[in-house]
Amino acid sequence: MIGGGQLARMMQQAAIGLGVRIRLLAEGPDVSAAQVVPDHRVGDHTVLADLQEVAGQAPVVTFDHEHVPPEHLRALAAQGHVPRPGPDALLYAQDKGEMRVRLSVLGVPCPLFELLSGDVEEAVDELADFGYPAVLKTTRGGYDGKGVWVVHDEAQAREVLALGQELIAEELVDFRRELSAQVARRPSGEVETYPVVESRQADGICKEVVAPAPDLDPSLREQAQAVARRVAEELDVTGMLAVELFETADGRILVNELAMRPHNTGHWSIDGAVTSQFENHLRAVLDLPLGPSTPLRPWSVMVNVLGGAVQDLLAQRAVVLDEVPEAKIHLYGKDVKPGRKVGHVTVVGDDLEDVLATARRAATLLQDGSAVGAVDR
Missing domain, CATH: 3.30.1490.20 (ATP-grasp fold, A domain)
Structure with missing residues (x-):
């Protein structure tokens, strides 16, 4: 696993259940994933020797981020290592210009x-x-x-x-809201499609995710999922793919960004789906049969916790667990800094308004120490 952020940290949770051993290339000795992955090496993802050392005899190399230089990935592949996703696919998540040109050639709707x-x-x-x-x-x-x-x-x-x-x-797209369509894909070609979700942003950062996207026209849902499957197949993506989308004011969908890894808009699946995005990413890159993405409850809401007034998240955790016991808390082991993603909370249930209110209350308690400031729908 290249990169020691919260995605690698949450990957370790899924790896434990599957009996998968992860070796981690971490940016520092106490970054998020290094705290929970015992077999980690500190190194630089832009240095080929560091990548080669951590890859060792591992059957697969995968990623917490998309920033490994493509020439290094090709060098690893030439030496017999198996990067998944491969450099030819990952290029389109690394370079927005290359991505726009390729998707346009494929006829995928874009701005x-x-x-x-x-x-x-x-x-x-x-x-x-x-x-x-x-x-x-x-x-x-x-x-x-x-x-x-x-x-x-x-x-x-x-x-x-x-x-x-x-x-x-x-x-500048006149959009109604932002959506995300995720798929997992194995080298064999098997694809598992997740429900299309709504992603709500504040200052360019994902604030909360509602799964599935409320009041989404069935034809747009099917189109979004078809686009995600087609992009995964045409670009030969292995692992998780997130296709971030605009739902326009005039009723279309346009592709905004691609991410070839687990993604913030899929964190709800840890507590809200039969198989989380992290487990399916591991299954996919190891070419194991994929698990169903079926929701466990009608609604799941994930709210990001950003650095706020609360500095001691571990102490505040007890307050949240006492006052909002149904909330699932995920902390990333990061120091609190203003606006930094330090964790998330997820709530699942049968009534969307109740689930939204409960998730927002839990996140605000954890972030700011009070229920004041919850995001309005």
Whole structure:
């Protein structure tokens, strides 16, 4: 497992039940996953020798993030290691420009886009033709709202272009809400499709997820799941794939981003589905039969816990467990910093409004020490 964040940490939970032993390449000795994976090495995912050392004789190499250089993955593959997903697939989660071009060739619905020149004056002219407002994104490395700018005129565009980063311009989509469609796929081609969920954002960060997406037209649900399956098959993805989507105001879906790993929008599945995204990722990369993604209850709500007023999460945990005993708490072992994802809570049940209110209350108690500030629907 390359990368020691919370995704690798939660992967360890699924690995224990399956009897899978994980060896971890961690960024530091006490990062999130290193706290729970005994067999870990501290190293740098951009250094081939570190990747080779941790891979050893492991049958499969997989990832907590998409930032391993493609040339290193090809070198590992040439030496007999098995990266899953492979470098040819992972490229489309690493580079937004490559992703947009490939999906367009496949006819997958996407926002209008243009790859911008590296020359500032040429890029300004390209944006004038493309039109404002526009969304500028770094082709590599952006996440949780970082590396994304909405520009309304040339002056704002020049400020972003002056940063000297490789950028793509996209239309500013008039969307009703954000959705996520996840699939797990084995090398043999077996695919397991998860319910389409609604992802609710605040300041570019996923705040909460509702599974399944409420009031989603059945035709759009089927289209979203079909898009996710097609992307997984056409790009030869092995493991979990999350396709983040816009549901537009005029009733269409457009692909926003791809993630080839377990994803924040699938955390609900740990407590809300027969087989979690983490277990199915392990099953998929090891080419084991996939488990059903069937929900255990009609509704699941996952709310992220960000760094807030509460500094001692372990002490506050007892308060939440006492006041909201039905809430499932997942802490990531991270120091509390403003806006940092330090955990999440999940609540499942039969009534959506009750489940929403309960999950928000639990998360706010854990984050801020009170029920004040819960997100309104």
